[in-house]
Amino acid sequence: MTNDERPIFRPLDVRGITLRNRIVMSPMTRSGSPGGIPSGRMDAYYRRRAEHGVGLIVTEGIGIDHGTALGTGSMGEGDVPELHGEAALARWREIVAGVHDAGGIIFPQLWHQGPIRSHFTGPRADLPSARPSGLWGPAGSVGTALTPYLEQVMPPTQPMTDEDIADVIAGYARSARNARETGFDGIAIHGAHGYLPDAFFWHETNRRDDRWGGPSLRERARFGAELVKAVRAEVGELPIMFRFSQWKLQDYDARLAETPAELEQLLGALADAGVDIFDASTRYYHHKAFAGSPLTLAGWTRKLTGRLTMAVGGIGLDKELKNSFAGEVGTVDNVPDVERRIEAGEFDLVGVGRSLLADPAWAEKVRSGEPFLPFHPRVFADIV
Ligand SMILES: Cc1cc2nc3c(=O)[nH]c(=O)nc-3n(C[C@H](O)[C@H](O)[C@H](O)COP(=O)(O)O)c2cc1C
Numbered sequence: 001m002t003n004d005e006r007p008i009f010r011p012l013d014v015r016g017i018t019l020r021n022r023i024v025m026s027p028m029t030r031s032g033s034p035g036g037i038p039s040g041r042m043d044a045y046y047r048r049r050a051e052h053g054v055g056l057i058v059t060e061g062i063g064i065d066h067g068t069a070l071g072t073g074s075m076g077e078g079d080v081p082e083l084h085g086e087a088a089l090a091r092w093r094e095i096v097a098g099v100h101d102a103g104g105i106i107f108p109q110l111w112h113q114g115p116i117r118s119h120f121t122g123p124r125a126d127l128p129s130a131r132p133s134g135l136w137g138p139a140g141s142v143g144t145a146l147t148p149y150l151e152q153v154m155p156p157t158q159p160m161t162d163e164d165i166a167d168v169i170a171g172y173a174r175s176a177r178n179a180r181e182t183g184f185d186g187i188a189i190h191g192a193h194g195y196l197p198d199a200f201f202w203h204e205t206n207r208r209d210d211r212w213g214g215p216s217l218r219e220r221a222r223f224g225a226e227l228v229k230a231v232r233a234e235v236g237e238l239p240i241m242f243r244f245s246q247w248k249l250q251d252y253d254a255r256l257a258e259t260p261a262e263l264e265q266l267l268g269a270l271a272d273a274g275v276d277i278f279d280a281s282t283r284y285y286h287h288k289a290f291a292g293s294p295l296t297l298a299g300w301t302r303k304l305t306g307r308l309t310m311a312v313g314g315i316g317l318d319k320e321l322k323n324s325f326a327g328e329v330g331t332v333d334n335v336p337d338v339e340r341r342i343e344a345g346e347f348d349l350v351g352v353g354r355s356l357l358a359d360p361a362w363a364e365k366v367r368s369g370e371p372f373l374p375f376h377p378r379v380f381a382d383i384v
Pocket residue numbers: 026027028029030060061109190192243281282283312313314315317320321351352353354355380
């Protein structure tokens with residue numbers, strides 16, 4: 001088989017856009033945007049990955065346009081980029097043009113931190129954080145949260161009102177419109193890890209008994225589905241990618257869905273609303289999702305929805321993200337296994353995070369068979 005015939009290098013069409021291969025740069029916060037405006041370093045950072053053959057770049061999480069009216073502030077950090085305001089949009093126009101010049105495709109990841117943002121921090125430090133039921137999550141779970149942060153976020157706050165919810169959905173829609181006008185090729189929505197859309201999905205943070213909550217995942221999917229519809233109304237034919245996860249920053253062992261049938265309730269609602277690609281965020285791409293079947297979360301997602309699906313977690317590296325802050329993480333060539341799974345129809349795309357931070361030319365190493373570079377924690381702070 002020639003390189004071009006290999007499953008990982010086969011092009012993929014989605015809504016009229018052709019990805020040149022199945023390698024996707026997973027969204028990674030870089031904190032290189034003081035005041036929400038991407039700094040000069042970000043152009044070369046994204047362009048380099050496109051020049052070295054990445055099929056699709058999903059940007060770092062970008063704070064949605066929220067907090068200007070009733071709002072509650074989407075971001076707790078001032079150096080996360082925004083997708084509103086002429087200065088930020090002008091910079092994104094340049095970054096996107098650079099990626100396109102290099103033959104790349106790029107989606108912005110729309111991000112609202114919801115309950116995870118510390119109250120009264122970030123660009124709208126006058127505002128509390130947005131929470132479906134005023135809750136951050138259960139105490140005493142297995143997350144990475146540190147005590148001073150927990151003291152700040154644990155006390156319950158006012159649940160979001162209907163007006164707050166309408167306001168935040170409108171904020172997603174405005175940011176999506178800005179993305180289209182800026183030249184992005186599609187939209188990625190961060191609906192995972194305990195942030196805002198996920199806080200509606202998770203029973204621990206959504207105790208509502210109105211139309212935005214309820215005992216079933218189908219009922220708690222409504223916020224995600226409504227925001228996907230609002231984004232779709234703004235972006236027309238652009239592809240929409242949606243990231244979801246079982247695990248939360250509040251609790252690494254959390255599970256949204258205990259069974260495939262529950263997962264189907266969530267994903268069915270999102271697919272019906274207009275999601276084209278599901279990004280099933282796991283810490284190890286190959287772990288089975290439910291007892292009694294070897295299928296991964298991405299595998300179940302594809303089987304249940306029939307939509308394009310991406311797997312992620314530990315591609316090229318032998319330790320997952322949480323265990324990679326202490327020292328060097330060794331490499332592992334799990335690409336043959338990934339290709340076997342693509343070929344078998346388990347998933348379509350593969351998200352690559354830390355491997356692409358450690359080595360912008362990682363996709364070329366896959367092609368040439370050269371050894372991968374290990375991941376060193378200093379890379380977390382580098383934007384190169
Ligand atoms: C530095 C860094 C920042 C990240 N920031 C985000 C983010 O903004 N949005 C998101 O959805 N995931 C984020 N992630 C998670 C990655 O997208 C990815 O899912 C995770 O690192 C697992 O992939 P990997 O094992 O290939 O690194 C981040 C990961 C890293 C290493």
